[in-house]
Amino acid sequence: MSKKQENKIALDFKTDWAYEPAPEDTKHINLKKQYDLFIDGKFVKPNSKKYFDTINPATEQKIAEVAEADEKDVDKAVKAARKAFEKWSKISAKERGKYIYRIARLMQERAREFAVIETMNGGKPIRESRDIDVPLAANHFFYNAGWADKLEYAFPNRNPQPLGVAGQIIPWNFPLLMAAWKIAPALAAGNTVVLKPAETTSLTALKLAELIRDSGLPDGVVNIITGAGKTGAAMVNHPDINKIAFTGSTDVGKMIQKAIAGTDKKLTLELGGKAANIIFEDAPIDQAVEGIINGIFFNQGHVCCAGSRLFVQENVTDIVIRKLKDRMESLIVGDPMDKNTDIGAINSKEQLLKINEYIKIGKNEGADFYQSSCSIPSKGYFCRPTLFLNASQSHRIVQEEIFGPVLTIQTFRTIEEVIEKANNIAYGLSAGIWTDKGSKIFNISSKMRAGVVWANTYNKFDPASPFGGYKESGFGREGGLHGLMPYLKF
Amino acid sequence: MAARLEILKTYKIYIGGQFPRTESGRFYPLKNKTGDTIANICKSSRKDFRNSVVAARGAFGGWSGRAAFNRSQILYRIAEMLEGRKDQFISELILQGLTVKAAQDEVTLSVDRLVYYAGWCDKYQAVFSSVNPVASSHFNFSVPESTGVVAVIAPEESSLLGLVTAVAPVISGGNTCIVLASESKPLCAVTFAEVLNSSDLPGGVVNILTGNSEELHSHFSSHMDVNALTYYRNNKSEIKTIKENASLNVKRVFIYDKLDLTSDKAQSPYLIFDNQEIKTTWHPIENIGSAKAGY
Numbered sequence: 001m002s003k004k005q006e007n008k009i010a011l012d013f014k015t016d017w018a019y020e021p022a023p024e025d026t027k028h029i030n031l032k033k034q035y036d037l038f039i040d041g042k043f044v045k046p047n048s049k050k051y052f053d054t055i056n057p058a059t060e061q062k063i064a065e066v067a068e069a070d071e072k073d074v075d076k077a078v079k080a081a082r083k084a085f086e087k088w089s090k091i092s093a094k095e096r097g098k099y100i101y102r103i104a105r106l107m108q109e110r111a112r113e114f115a116v117i118e119t120m121n122g123g124k125p126i127r128e129s130r131d132i133d134v135p136l137a138a139n140h141f142f143y144n145a146g147w148a149d150k151l152e153y154a155f156p157n158r159n160p161q162p163l164g165v166a167g168q169i170i171p172w173n174f175p176l177l178m179a180a181w182k183i184a185p186a187l188a189a190g191n192t193v194v195l196k197p198a199e200t201t202s203l204t205a206l207k208l209a210e211l212i213r214d215s216g217l218p219d220g221v222v223n224i225i226t227g228a229g230k231t232g233a234a235m236v237n238h239p240d241i242n243k244i245a246f247t248g249s250t251d252v253g254k255m256i257q258k259a260i261a262g263t264d265k266k267l268t269l270e271l272g273g274k275a276a277n278i279i280f281e282d283a284p285i286d287q288a289v290e291g292i293i294n295g296i297f298f299n300q301g302h303v304c305c306a307g308s309r310l311f312v313q314e315n316v317t318d319i320v321i322r323k324l325k326d327r328m329e330s331l332i333v334g335d336p337m338d339k340n341t342d343i344g345a346i347n348s349k350e351q352l353l354k355i356n357e358y359i360k361i362g363k364n365e366g367a368d369f370y371q372s373s374c375s376i377p378s379k380g381y382f383c384r385p386t387l388f389l390n391a392s393q394s395h396r397i398v399q400e401e402i403f404g405p406v407l408t409i410q411t412f413r414t415i416e417e418v419i420e421k422a423n424n425i426a427y428g429l430s431a432g433i434w435t436d437k438g439s440k441i442f443n444i445s446s447k448m449r450a451g452v453v454w455a456n457t458y459n460k461f462d463p464a465s466p467f468g469g470y471k472e473s474g475f476g477r478e479g480g481l482h483g484l485m486p487y488l489k490f
Numbered sequence: 491m492a493a494r495l496e497i498l499k500t501y502k503i504y505i506g507g508q509f510p511r512t513e514s515g516r517f518y519p520l521k522n523k524t525g526d527t528i529a530n531i532c533k534s535s536r537k538d539f540r541n542s543v544v545a546a547r548g549a550f551g552g553w554s555g556r557a558a559f560n561r562s563q564i565l566y567r568i569a570e571m572l573e574g575r576k577d578q579f580i581s582e583l584i585l586q587g588l589t590v591k592a593a594q595d596e597v598t599l600s601v602d603r604l605v606y607y608a609g610w611c612d613k614y615q616a617v618f619s620s621v622n623p624v625a626s627s628h629f630n631f632s633v634p635e636s637t638g639v640v641a642v643i644a645p646e647e648s649s650l651l652g653l654v655t656a657v658a659p660v661i662s663g664g665n666t667c668i669v670l671a672s673e674s675k676p677l678c679a680v681t682f683a684e685v686l687n688s689s690d691l692p693g694g695v696v697n698i699l700t701g702n703s704e705e706l707h708s709h710f711s712s713h714m715d716v717n718a719l720t721y722y723r724n725n726k727s728e729i730k731t732i733k734e735n736a737s738l739n740v741k742r743v744f745i746y747d748k749l750d751l752t753s754d755k756a757q758s759p760y761l762i763f764d765n766q767e768i769k770t771t772w773h774p775i776e777n778i779g780s781a782k783a784g785y
Contacts, residue, residue: 139625156617158760254737261733269740426739445771446635455773462624466632466770471717472740475767480622482632482768490760 011326019332022339024126029116031203034065037073037226038209040080041219047072052228054202057123058336058345058380066202069225074194074234077223081165081192082240084220089162089190091218097148100187102215104141107180110211111135114204118176119336121203123345123381124299126337136461137180140479143463144184147484151189154481160488162190163266164242167235169256170205171248172198172347173302173403179205181478182245183222184463189487191243192221196235199228200348233259241265245486247304250401250427250472268476268486270304270468272401273429276422277307277458278412278444281316283434287456289323292407295432295458297331297343297385301405302351304473305430307458309398310409311418317411321389328372328385335377343405346381355383355404362388362397367408393421401427415444423449428470432458451477501676503532503700504683506545507693512701513537520676528585531676534701536709539641539668542697543715546639546666549694554636554664558612565608565662568689573601575685579650582677586649599752600654606757607658614663614759618766627775634766636664637742638717641710643703645722649675651751653682656722657696659761665718668697670710676700703728711735711743718742718765722749 034051036043046067053062069077088096107114111134118129151160166186170178175197186193197205209224225231229252236244236259246256247270260267277295279288295307312320336344346352363369367388376382383405391398391408398408412418422431431448433441433455445453451469454460461467466477476486502509514535519527532538553561572579576597583593615634622630640660645652649672660667671679683698699706703723711719711732716739721732724747736743744764749756 250740254740257737257740258734261737262730271740441773445769448769449638451767451769453769453771455771457628457772457774460624460626460628460772462622462626462628462630464622465624465630465772466620466622466768468768470637470767470769474740475742477768480632480770481620 011329013329019340021335023335024116024119024337024339026116026120026337029113029120031064031117035067035202035206035226037067037069037077038206038213038224039073039077040223041213043209046070047076052199054121054200056120057347058377060380063120064203066206066226069196069227069231069234071234073225074231074238077194077225078165078167078238078240080220080223081194084218085164085192087218088192088221093149093151093190096190097145097188099215099217100141100145100148100184103212103217104138104145106211106215107134107138107141111138114176114207116337117207118204119344122172122175122201123336123347125341125344127339127341128299133174133177136463137177140177140180140184140463144188147185148188148190151484151488154484155488155490158490160189160490163487163489164191165240166191166193166243166245166487167238167241168193168195168245169232169235169248170195170197172201173299173304175201176204176208178247179208182247185478185483186245186487187221189484191487194223194225194235194241196225196227196232199226202226236260243267243487245476246270253474266486269474270476270478271472271474272427273304273306273469273473274309274399274401274425274427275305275307275430275432275450276309276311276418276448277432278311278418278422278434279313279316279320280435280440281313282436283316284436284456285316285319285323288434289320289327291432291434291456291458292324293327293331296407297405298459300343300346300383302347302403303459305452305459307432308402308407309422310407311412311422312409314411314413321409324387325370328387329374331372331374331385333374333376333382333384343385346383346404349381351403352381352383355402355406358397358400358402358404358406359386362391362395362406362408365395365397367391367395367397393424399425415440419444419447423447426472429473430454499529501529501531501680501700503534503538504680504686504696504698505538505542506548506697507687509683513541522585523587529677531700534699534706536706538699539706539709540713542668542699543639543713545694545697546668547715549692550636550638550666552692553661553666553695556664558615561662561664562608562611564690565604565611565658568685568691569601569604569608571685571689572597572604572682575681576601578681579678582681583649586675586677596648596651600651603651603654603757604658607662607762610759610762611662614762617759618763618768622770627777628772629775630770630772632768632770634663634763635769637765637767638665639715640665640667640765641713641716641719642667642669643707643710643719643721643723644669644671645751646672646674646703648672648751650678650682652722653679655749655751655756656720660720660765661695663762663765665765666695668699668710670703670706671698671700673700673702707732708735711741712738714739716741718744720744720746720764722746
């Protein structure tokens with residue numbers, strides 16, 4: 001048997017052919033200079049009289065000012081939601097569903113506007129906000145709308161009833177999509193909502209507030225208030241909220257769980273992750289490389305389920321790494337509004353500092369550092385796609401969530417070894433498996449202590465598909481039939 | 491010949507399929523109505539709990555990995571063993587203050603509850619699973635999986651039925667557990683451990699401690715290798731501490747303080763579901779004749 005020939009041709013990315021800029025048009029966007037709080041169907045000035053700037057992380061320029069809700073504003077929003085609950089929970093489920101359908105349709109009609117604002121405010125590539133965030137957000141409303149009058153079929157032998165007022169706190173990585181994940185099932189189940197978007201990315205939630213107002217949804221059913229951690233804390237501690245739904249960091253999730261310990265508030269937590277993405281020797285290598293890229297560089301790596309720990313079986317390590325590096329060279333980092341851009345801006349200065357700090361830690365811990373040679377804009381917050389090769393299980397960059405375009409790479413020899421390593425972490429949100437052998441997929445997927453397993457694919461989302469974590473990645477599910485449960489009592 | 495001296499039973503705890511005494515060497519006397527000591531009961535310690543967690547974690551992979559049908563048979567076997575030792579449990583319940591009728595009812599209901607959950611072992615998955623019709627070219631399904639190691643603080647008011655009600659949904663769902671039995675009515679817990687021990691239930695799946703909840707609840711709730719906690723009492727301050735400590739490692743906490751043990755509502759597949767995680771798996775579907783791959 002002759003030794004297997006390996007393709008040694010190095011790909012050459014040096015070319016005179018450059019991409020022409022292909023910027024998405026932003027002229028049709030209608031943004032106000034200042035945004036108030038959306039309470040009881042109206043935009044109202046904050047009691048605090050305070051506003052804070054929201055910027056475009058790709059240009060560092062201010063886009064608008066957003067109101068900061070204080071405790072009194074939170075109380076006002078909760079009161080509005082409580083008042084609205086009396087009616088909303090009693091109108092027929094069929095009508096309730098129709099309101100939600102209407103929101104979905106309006107969002108589809110205004111999809112491009114939402115996509116552009118999402119990219120302006122959060123820094124994600126327009127291609128992602130246009131093709132993923134916004135359509136998925138609309139689909140979540142559409143999907144859940146249909147459940148409103150079918151809940152008794154979802155939970156056999158039970159009589160599902162709404163909880164009351166849901167306080168929902170969402171992160172900055174998928175601002176509109178997370179708002180949809182939270183609001184749609186809550187409404188379908190007959191609850192009313194007070195939602196707080198993240199302070200760096202409030203704009204699409206506020207545009208959603210406008211849309212909801214225009215949709216004719218009864219006043220107070222959805223209230224959207226803006227602010228930072230203090231506003232969130234005021235919601236968590238408000239005595240008349242029945243349910244807290246939080247998506248964000250594990251640290252804050254733990255604080256919330258502790259804060260409501262003495263109450264009867266129901267809780268769902270969708271927290272951090274540090275997913276293992278496992279490449280076996282019998283994997284379809286080219287697709288796996290695409291999966292690695294999509295797993296860690298999608299949305300600049302600001303993804304709780306990002307495939308941030310790569311495990312490659314030893315005998316394919318060389319080829320996987322070579323192809324991975326080649327593919328990384330072809331990634332375009334830059335203007336998020338450009339349709340050719342693969343990796344946009346890091347969401348905030350604070351987050352960029354955190355990522356850079358982890359890169360420093362990784363170098364000091366002794367893993368081999370590698371970045372693509374791409375150029376990055378001089379203004380705005382950007383980070384080149386980054387690898388740490390030869391990382392080890394005890395490294396902080398392997399154990400802790402970085403939430404940026406930074407991938408650690410470990411190798412493994414046996415199935416037992418990789419199962420052990422993949423699970424040996426406090427998180428348990430997601431995992432990836434790449435092999436062409438079906439029985440191996442079922443073996444590994446059933447042994448991953450994680451809530452979502454992508455086999456021969458990665459970072460796929462759908463309103464019909466439940467999402468959520470094991471262990472310290474939180475509890476409760478969002479999406480699908482199981483996503484209704486956290487908003488109901490029986 | 492002198493009258494035969496009765497052999498008294500030593501009530502010990504149950505960890506990893508063994509019957510040790512508490513490592514602390516502590517005990518509390520259990521008295522009957524007239525104030526006579528019936529038995530010395532182990533006053534379990536934090537260390538006993540920690541040992542139990544190690545045993546439960548060790549047993550988890552094997553128990554959750556068993557065929558659901560096999561778990562079903564083992565739970566049924568537990569019911570058989572309990573039925574066969576009915577008289578012993580009835581007399582222990584009477585010793586702890588129950589009337590004959592009440593004792594008989596409690597034991598038969600406990601047997602029936604075990605049979606009920608034996609039946610669910612390989613059925614709740616079908617009730618709580620889903621195939622999810624995603625819009626992209628993927629096969630996508632969600633199934634329940636066992637949460638892991640569950641700490642259980644069983645009802646105080648009931649010696650046997652409370653224990654069975656608290657343990658059966660946890661183990662039928664493939665979890666392993668550490669149970670704190672009723673402090674004032676601990677006898678049946680220890681005897682029930684003997685039933686478990688002779689029922690093909692692997693050691694470590696159920697670990698039973700006797701002792702004081704006020705002392706132990708904070709250890710039950712703060713241990714970092716416990717995934718969930720179920721609590722069947724109504725002490726508000728214990729509930730608060732448990733929920734606070736649970737946040738250390740995002741434990742799932744379920745408080746069943748309003749459960750009527752004798753009612754049908756005290757048994758349900760939804761109680762199994764409480765200690766389940768939903769896992770969703772995606773796989774691409776090849777699109778024959780199309781350039782679109784689901785990868």
